[in-house]
Amino acid sequence: MGIGAGVDKDGLLMGLMANLPVGFHTIGSVTLRPRRGNPRPRMRRYPGLKAMVNAMGLPSRGFWFIREVLNGECPRWPRGKLLGISLAGFSEVEFKIMLDSLTPYLGCVDFIEINVSSPTYGGSWAEPRRLGNLLKLLKRHDKVVVKVPLLPNVNDEVKVLKTIINHNPLGLTIANTIMVKSDLPVGYGGVSGAPLLKIVTRLIKLTRGMGYGGLIIGLGGFMSGGDVLRGLEAGADLVGMVTAFAMEGPLSVYRVVNELRKLITQRQLNTLNNPRRDSWQLFPIPDPGGKLS
Template sequence: MNLYRTLLRPMLFRLDAETAHHGTVETCRWLAAVPGVAALSRTILEKQFPILESDVAGLHFENPIGLAAGWDKSGRALRMIDSMGFGFAEIGSVSARPSHGNPRPRLFRLIADQAIIVNYGLPNDGAQVVADRLAAHRPRHPLGVNIVKTNDGLNAPACSDDEILADYERSATLLHRHASYLSLNLSCPNAKGGKDFFAQPGAIARLLERLTPLRIACPVFLKISPRDDPAEHDRVLMECDAFPFVCGFCFNLPGGKPETLALATRRDALNDQPGAVAGKPVEALINRCIAGLYSRMDQRRYVVIGAGGVFTAEDAYLKLRLGASLVQIYTALIYNGPGIVKQICLGLVELMKRDGFESLSQVIGSAHHAATPLQTKSP
């Protein structure tokens, strides 16, 4: 019996989505401080799978399934997320200054679509507070920190280019020594100053130039817009070329509710639910982006982290086969609970055995050289 789905989820889904989110994070923070609880969680949720171990970007991963950015925005439940069976976790997005994000309500469930609509607008405690929390924590698994430009609110005056770049620079300065990797969120769909700026040719290179003197101590990933466009992939790759500290990419959510997302919910029912869609409806788009970028990038230098609509081992396996070296989940955790991580890992082991793979490195990108390449579902 799945305790989460039968007992916990019905209680959480009675609360509004944001209250349930904060309540869960705070409960995890509090529970991890109770002696024995983190160890008990590890006993239940963690399992070693030697075939799922891999080394990516100089880091060792016990399994390829990670927690995506946005669940623990300010590193409040670090101990617990380290004990939930994940091979790695990413906290954030964290900005140079604390932010309240967008006005409420800003998080909605789309149950028929196994989706969440998110319009948080990057609320977080700010880089200094998060750096202090990280300094007091010794992670057992790689811990990424996702950084983003501060959201000063809907009515804040527009920032200059220099202010945008300085914001990332300050966060990176404070956080890079405490992170296993940094993820630069260049594409938040719900805040000004990020996505529009980095859509301009040359803007990514300007940021990377600005960060070069910091001699960032860990690998750096870029979280970019999910544009299924070879020319856009080439632009991003070209802008990163001269900056060896960039080691890979992840795709963010698309802004709003583009027609390419197959939604079961009627679109006019979503008029009062602003924000981006996460979960099952984005899976096909993100998979096309992963496959497209993987086929164009230098695979000896770059890796892809795949996030978007992963609910099952088959979903994760497909992302790996299309070219992702690591996979993140978020929405599936809301719908299926933390047991899903071990379930996905167990399923991955079975799928690899079925197909005769002996290591993850054989799986990654294998769809591109299979006799009959896998198709990424089109909406």
């Protein structure tokens, strides 16, 4: 369980995340050049639904700022805690420049997420031919994780998944927000939080059913310890939180970790009491004190 892209846009929370009981942290999404993002307000919270609608517009201090952050923070980043960087680009050239420029940092960065699913793109990267051309360019980079868009049509979703899987990336992040009309200034926004859980877990199962055996990072709707277990059971290897952290801050991490501990302890007891049950393969669960056990 860790933190997905969207919480720490510019890497300024690396010090905090190094000390929280999370297994991974994803910086970004970062763009090559600085971007101001959409006009404010660009977010609506719906606490009763455990959901948010946002139209951030990919605000970023820019890739070269992130490189300076990595220069300072990488030597202090804990071993055993995964670090990812999510890249957003509007052209193949932008992605290539950022990927090539990350080469000196691959001893610190464990995976590079390619965000082709942001609502800011207006769906331009979902076109299979354009996406395929980008993925061909990325093939020589062995730490690439592709962020899968959530599309309204399941047939379109399957086409995009097939295109990505055929290029055999290290992993997939499943998934991003769902676009809806909104009273935000730009007129639209992406839904995140609890309403996405069923959709995301079904998409993870679908991807495994298509024969994909690589890394899957589940992202979208994971608000509790029970939600995290559902993501793992669906076939995810890692599960990221974004909306829960945005709404509750660091306390969300401790809450979810404690819920996970209780749930897994109960499953272990149930297995002991009924040996014929399928046993649960215990994942390393972070101790709330900050140590991995």
